Amino acid sequence: MKIIEEAKKIEEEIIRWRRDLHKFPELGLDLPKTAHYVMEALNEMNIPYNNGIAQSGIVALIEGKKNEKGKKKTLGIRADMDGLPIKEKTGLSFSSDNNNMHACGHDGHTAILLGAAKLLKKHEKEFYGNVKLIFQPGEEGPGGAKPMIEEQALENPRVDRMLGLHINTVIDEIPNGGIGIAKGPMMASADWFTLRIQGKGSHGAAPHAGVDPVTITAQVISALQTIVSRETKPMNANVITIGKINGGEAFNAIPDEIVMEGTVRTIEKKDQKFIRTRMEEMIHGICKGMRGDFHLEYTDGYPALVNDYDFTELIHRSAAKIIGDDKIHEIKKPVTMGGEDMAFFLEEVPGTYFFLGARDEGLEEQYPHHNARYIFDEGVLWKGSAIFVQSTLDYLNNPKGY
Ligand SMILES: [Zn+2]
Ligand SMILES: [Zn+2]
CATH class of the missing domain: 3.40.630.10 (Zn peptidases)
Known part of the structure; x- marks a missing residue:
């Protein structure tokens, strides 16, 4: 034909x-x-x-x-x-x-x-x-x-x-x-995650009376980017993006919790596993170090x-x-x-x-x-x-x- x-x-x-x-x-x-x-x-x-x-x-x-x-x-x-x-x-x-x-x-x-x-x-x-x-x-x-x-x-x-x-x-x-x-x-690959950073709410003028999830979150966001830039091969394409962040109600109050959502993109399976593990370890370290806690829900998306x-x-x-x-x-x-x-x-x-x-x-x-x-x-x-x-x-x- x-x-x-x-x-x-x-x-x-x-x-x-x-x-x-x-x-x-x-x-x-x-x-x-x-x-x-x-x-x-x-x-x-x-x-x-x-x-x-x-x-x-x-x-x-x-x-x-x-x-x-x-x-x-x-x-x-x-x-x-x-x-x-x-x-x-x-x-x-x-x-x-x-x-x-x-x-x-x-x-x-x-x-x-x-x-x-x-x-x-x-x-x-x-x-x-x-x-x-x-x-x-x-x-x-x-x-x-x-x-x-x-x-x-x-x-x-x-x-x-x-x-x-x-x-x-x-x-x-x-x-x-x-x-x-x-x-x-x-x-x-396209994974996604929801990360809750948990602190303890208090008056904005008395941070010592609570645990501030906002300052913890600031550290976490910066630190997560170093997984790609410092811990995976520069030749390998990897992305961590936090596309959504929510928390707090009043300008003068420290909230209990901040919630973030994001996505992880990798080409190699090894990187996908590595990033997931390192995210968890890093978030754990920062939260513990700053007296807070966290809950990470990580979902494997399309390979x-x-x-x-x-x-x-x-x-x-x-x-x-x-x-x-x-x-x-x-x-x-x-x-x-x-x-x-x-x-x-x-x-x-x-x-x-x-x-x-x-x-x-x-x-x-x-x-x-x-x-x-x-x-x-x-x-x-x-x-x-x-x-x-x-x-x-x-x-x-x-x-x-x-
Ligand atoms: Zn489409
Ligand atoms: Zn399409």
């Missing part, structure tokens, strides 16, 4: 899916209308699926041929489907009418995967093995990948390799219609996103057949300390996640992902579908693997 031509031919349909989905973004794991829309499209293509996985997740299966030994490999391709609680201000004719917004491009991801599904179903006699289409809710929170895995999304048949993409408009090196790809670590080297080489070659090698930007270092829950799939199964460049160069001003004015160029969507299809054929039809 001529993949480029075939994908280009269904471009209008891919854009129609995207625009339809764009009108009614839903949040978290609860995406009833979106899931219904995807299921209708799958029904039309005669592709069987299971739904209700992690609430609104859908896993569809396209079965190709068996090889001589009767064995089948299975490739999983994932698209996230959820929007954000942002009121859209793009002025697009197909703007959302429900106060939520597809401000991250997940409407595009879902449409791209539907486009790939259509072509793969049509050509199911032309490849060996299976393609599993994983439509995932909750990427923006609380996380849909992990519960989908727990509900066996990667089993029956077992997925051997995973593939996924994210539309990107912010990385300058990724041209419109090109891709950004990393043969290794690409995005950070770091790490691509498999060999499989990513294959995806690189497949993508080059569609868009040309000059449109492929190889990401040498992790590009963002942002998290992405595709990482859970990639912890379970080797695979590749890449960015699809979709900056709309015609816009007067560019707005980043999660902005109420965020717009991407939907003219690249069919290329995403074509890369998925080409990658599927190259992976499944290679008898030796790759």
Whole structure:
């Protein structure tokens, strides 16, 4: 099959899916209308699926041929489907009418995967093995990948390799219609914490009668930053951010407690563990030294996103057949300390996640992902579908693997 031509031919349909989905973004794991829309499209293509996985997740299966030994490999391709609680201000004719917004491009991801599904179903006699289409809710929170895995999304048949993409408009090196790809670590882990610094309230004029959690907090905040700057390797990217701090009621009273919330971002698992331990030790030392106490609630969020080297080489070659090698930007270092829950799939199964460049160069001003004015160029969507299809054929039809 001529993949480029075939994908280009269904471009209008891919854009129609995207625009339809764009009108009614839903949040978290609860995406009833979106899931219904995807299921209708799958029904039309005669592709069987299971739904209700992690609430609104859908896993569809396209079965190709068996090889001589009767064995089948299975490739999983994932698209996230959820929007954000942002009121859209793009002025697009197909703007959302429900106060939520597809401000991250997940409407595009879902449409791209539907486009790939259509072509793969049509050509199911032309490849060996299976393609599993994983439509995932909750990427923006609380996380849909992990519960989908727990509900066996990667089993029956077992997925051997995973593939996924994210539309990107912010990385300058990724041209419109090109891709950004990393043969290794690409995005950070994203943990979060709530830290309570406990003292003893007293009159502001009589600090000796209480224990001041405000001055303890000041020490703690400065000290925590030295974990990254003095205790982890300068070459490793790590971030500790305290984004929220609350406490006190009156200018002349020392409060009982200060509450802080923050996030820890790391690329290496070793650093993630180390920072967590050192945070606890440091906070303990400072609080005890200053007669206070603390309570730290630390939650492991999305793990770091790490691509498999060999499989990513294959995806690189497949993508080059569609868009040309000059449109492929190889990401040498992790590009963002942002998290992405595709990482859970990639912890379970080797695979590749890449960015699809979709900056709309015609816009007067560019707005980043999660902005109420965020717009991407939907003219690249069919290329995403074509890369998925080409990658599927190259992976499944290679008898030796790759
Ligand atoms: Zn997002
Ligand atoms: Zn996103």
